[in-house]
Amino acid sequence: MKTQKTKEGKVELRVPVEKTYQAAVFYNPEARLTRDISVAALQVFQKQFKDKLSVLDALSATGVRGLRYAKEVKNLGNITLNDKNPLAFNLIRKNIKLNKPKKCLATKKDANLLMRENVFGFIDLDPFGPPVQFLDSAARSVYHKGFLAVTATDLTALCGAFPDACFRKYGLRSKKTDYYDELGMRILISAIIRTMAIYERAFIPVLSFSSKHYFRVFGKIEHSGNIKSLLKEFKYVEDVGLLYLGKIQDKKFCKEVLREVKKRKFDKSEIKLLETIIDEVDTPFYFDLHKIAKKHKIELRKIDGVIQKLKKKGFKASRTHFCSTGIKTNVEENGLLRVLRR
Ligand SMILES: C[S@@+](CC[C@H](N)C(=O)[O-])C[C@H]1O[C@@H](n2cnc3c(N)ncnc32)[C@H](O)[C@@H]1O
Structure with missing residues (x-):
């Protein structure tokens, strides 16, 4: 695989020469917005957590996310960059060598197996398409006071084009509405909350956003005593099912993320996105x-x-x-x- 050098945040990377969707290893420079915000959100959570936080970038591709956490977020513990694709694994190793971060480890496991065998303080799930096939393992693996970030890119299912596919994956039926984007986001969050609850974990959404072709949700894992109040927020929505209608943003958390984004002089579009969320x-x-x-x-x-x-x-x-x-x-x-x- 031919690679070329690029830079993102404080990280230098070798990435495939081919275009994003033709390359043997995935790298999308346009997804920088979500990685910038993830760096800022992880820093905010780390400060609240106080202790060293072990990190799993479960579906790492080039390693860009995990490496950015390693180089740009203070006071983290071990950081595992995992991808089952051998070409991705080799590229992750090269990119680790290139950046020489502290405490970074590359692994080539099925993400579900890796999570079943280990506990992590923060798990980042950034798959192709739906994240649902990784949620059970993440629920077992994430520390009981940890942090979880989830991406979904199967927006056709979540936003009403394929209600049956949505029902099969998320247990709720999407539908075409004037507010399809938020409905899709709430279907995703409902599935995360229900799956975490099976394993006695309360998933409290603190920052949720929709951007271009994906949804991204960050949530704190809290004591199982909080599950009851989360479940009270599930209400019946016609044609959809029992949907989470509670808060999807913690405004205090979002303001701190905005502060981190500004401090790091990240892109103006990220500031605008966070400001709009805070005002919502x-x-x-x-x-x-x-x-x-x-x-x-x-x-x-x-x-x-x-x-x-x-x-x-x-x-x-x-x-x-x-x-x-x-x-x-x-x-x-x-x-x-x-x-x-x-
Ligand atoms: C969308 S890409 C990740 C992009 C990356 N997080 C970023 O920010 O650039 C998804 C990756 O998941 C990997 N993958 C898919 N299923 C997996 C599994 N079961 N275990 C481990 N890796 C997997 C693929 O090889 C691919 O590299």
Whole structure:
């Protein structure tokens, strides 16, 4: 496999010369946003954890994520970079040599086996497609006060194009709605919470975002005593099933992540994403202004003006990172329509 040198964050890397989806080992430079935010989020969690945190980059490909954790996050313990693909494993070893991080180990195991045999403080699951086939092992492996990050890229299933595939994988049926992105995210989070609960772990979502072609969720693992209050947040949603409608962001945690992102001078788009998340009203789902205006044949208004009007009337209202034309508010559809018609 032909490789070339590149740089991301504080890490130098050899990556395949071929384009992302043609290469024998996966590397997508465009996924830098999620890796930057992951570095910042892990630093925030590490500070709260206080002790040295052992890390597993379970599906590592070139090793970029794990290496960035090693070089950019302070006070971590051992960091394991794992990939079952032998070409990826060899590249990870080369990239470890190139960067000389402390306490980094490359392994070539099936991620499920590796997690069944070891305990880690932080597990990062960044698979192709759905993460569900790794969740049971992660639940057994993650430290009972640890941290878990999960990516899902099977958005066609999660966002309503393939409801049966979604049901098969996540136990809930997706559907086409105006707020399909957040519905998909909540289906993913519901599956994580339920799987962790089987193993007496409470998964508390602290930062969740949708970007381009993937969802990313970070959650703290807490004492099983917290499972009951998490399960209370599952409500029946028509055609979908029992869905988690509780908080998907911990605003205090998100603000600290934003501080880390700014301190590290990461990209402006990451600052904008986090600021939008921090401002979002904590209520499930949103109205897509364009769709609602079209449906009710109402003149299209500027989104910021509508938000101001709703606030003046005493309602909560904000933009949402899920949709550039979306509004999160605690007013019902009829109330919103009255504001739009005036
Ligand atoms: C999307 S890529 C990971 C990308 C990487 N985390 C990054 O940020 O660039 C998924 C990787 O998982 C590996 N993989 C898939 N199934 C696996 C399994 N059961 N055990 C270990 N590795 C696996 C693939 O070889 C592939 O390299």
